[in-house]
Amino acid sequence: MTAIVPKRIVFVITTLGMGGAETQLVRLATGLKGRGWQVSVVSLIPMEYIAKNLEQAQIPAISLSMKPGSPDPRAVLVLARYLREQKPQIVHTHMVHANLLGRVARLLVPVPVLISTAHNVNEGSRWREIAYRLTDPLCDLTTQVSQAGLERYVDVGAVPKDKIRFVPNGINSLEFSPNPQLRARLRGELGWEEQFIWLAVGRFAEAKDYPNMMQAFARVHALRPEARLMIAGLGEQMKAIQQLAQTLGLDQAVRFLGLRKDVAALMNAADGYVMSSAWEGLPMVLLEAASTGLPMVVTDVGGNREVVQEGQTGYLVPPGNPESLSAAMIRLMTLPEMQRQRMGEAAQAFVEQRYSLESVLTQWETIYAEQLRRKGLATEVKDA
Numbered sequence: 001m002t003a004i005v006p007k008r009i010v011f012v013i014t015t016l017g018m019g020g021a022e023t024q025l026v027r028l029a030t031g032l033k034g035r036g037w038q039v040s041v042v043s044l045i046p047m048e049y050i051a052k053n054l055e056q057a058q059i060p061a062i063s064l065s066m067k068p069g070s071p072d073p074r075a076v077l078v079l080a081r082y083l084r085e086q087k088p089q090i091v092h093t094h095m096v097h098a099n100l101l102g103r104v105a106r107l108l109v110p111v112p113v114l115i116s117t118a119h120n121v122n123e124g125s126r127w128r129e130i131a132y133r134l135t136d137p138l139c140d141l142t143t144q145v146s147q148a149g150l151e152r153y154v155d156v157g158a159v160p161k162d163k164i165r166f167v168p169n170g171i172n173s174l175e176f177s178p179n180p181q182l183r184a185r186l187r188g189e190l191g192w193e194e195q196f197i198w199l200a201v202g203r204f205a206e207a208k209d210y211p212n213m214m215q216a217f218a219r220v221h222a223l224r225p226e227a228r229l230m231i232a233g234l235g236e237q238m239k240a241i242q243q244l245a246q247t248l249g250l251d252q253a254v255r256f257l258g259l260r261k262d263v264a265a266l267m268n269a270a271d272g273y274v275m276s277s278a279w280e281g282l283p284m285v286l287l288e289a290a291s292t293g294l295p296m297v298v299t300d301v302g303g304n305r306e307v308v309q310e311g312q313t314g315y316l317v318p319p320g321n322p323e324s325l326s327a328a329m330i331r332l333m334t335l336p337e338m339q340r341q342r343m344g345e346a347a348q349a350f351v352e353q354r355y356s357l358e359s360v361l362t363q364w365e366t367i368y369a370e371q372l373r374r375k376g377l378a379t380e381v382k383d384a
Contacts, residue, residue, distance in 0.1 A: 008086070011042070015068075020119065025041070030057045040059065040061065042062055044063075047063050088111070089372060089377060091111045092115045092117065103139050112375055118281070121281055129153075129157070132153070146280075147303065169282050170361065171351055186268065190269065195228045196333050197228045197272075204241055212319070215326075216323075224333055264292065271340070290351040293341075297325065307355075308347075
């Protein structure tokens with residue numbers, strides 16, 4: 001007997017910016033469409049650059065036009081009306097605000113299956129954890145992108161132990177892979193052919209703790225003048241970090257690249273990846289760096305140690321400690337090139353084994369089928 005699963009799904013997400021959660025949603029949406037699902041996407045706030053990827057994949061996407069930081073009860077009504085029109089079998093929400101809004105909307109419109117995915121270990125405030133617990137009865141399943149996040153959600157009482165599951169982010173290794181020609185071209189364009197280039201990708205926000213990175217890199221550059229740092233991203237703290245870099249005398253050693261569409265190329269141009277975050281979930285950017293064959297130095301927060309194997313694919317350091325971060329960066333730079341290459345190859349193999357996009361898509365389809373069967377919505381027929 002083979003279960004026939006209805007294949008109409010609506011994804012709801014807080015934003016369609018350039019973050020890891022947004023990138024993962026686009027990969028899930030396009031991947032599921034390729035597997036025969038009817039997919040549409042709802043963004044709480046006005047859509048940004050990454051929405052173009054959905055448009056190119058011919059996946060319908062709308063915005064509820066909420067203003068960031070300004071709750072709007074009318075958005076619940078708009079979402080409920082949209083779900084009533086679409087009649088999806090699955091509604092899959094991502095990020096804390098969308099997770100909570102999707103649950104409240106379920107009070108107004110029947111949703112056969114509602115799944116909430118959390119992308120961070122720390123959602124930023126205790127009230128959000130309480131809100132998760134209070135609205136949990138409105139949700140069929142909560143998932144976490146990291147095992148560390150799952151354990152914390154259970155520990156703080158945000159989700160009952162029997163209603164949460166770990167499902168990792170997935171990476172397309174064809175999109176992020178070593179490319180010597182691309183590496184040579186971009187390093188030439190940067191004018192950094194012989195330098196050791198560190199790369200960081202992420203928004204300029206408190207969670208990323210870029211002051212920690214700047215302080216650490218100042219120490220690295222003082223001892224290893226050939227060190228360079230590229231940072232790709234935007235955010236409210238960008239000007240402050242640029243001023244800090246200038247104060248530390250790093251004007252010629254650090255480049256702020258802004259929003260980039262060619263992160264895969266930047267990964268190829270770099271020699272190592274660095275992350276200074278104060279908290280994380282399971283960062284997509286670490287999966288991308290590993291898939292490209294980059295050894296990594298990252299803070300030991302959230303699910304980072306689920307990607308970085310200490311001493312094998314990179315180094316883990318305590319958060320908020322520029323001395324430890326700089327020491328690990330220098331340690332990596334000091335390794336023979338062949339050893340760094342082996343670390344990168346080990347990172348590639350590890351990510352391909354555990355985080356391939358195809359295997360993650362299969363996990364999701366299995367979960368969707370399980371939830372639909374629980375509701376009696378998956379019929380069974382004999383195999384032909």
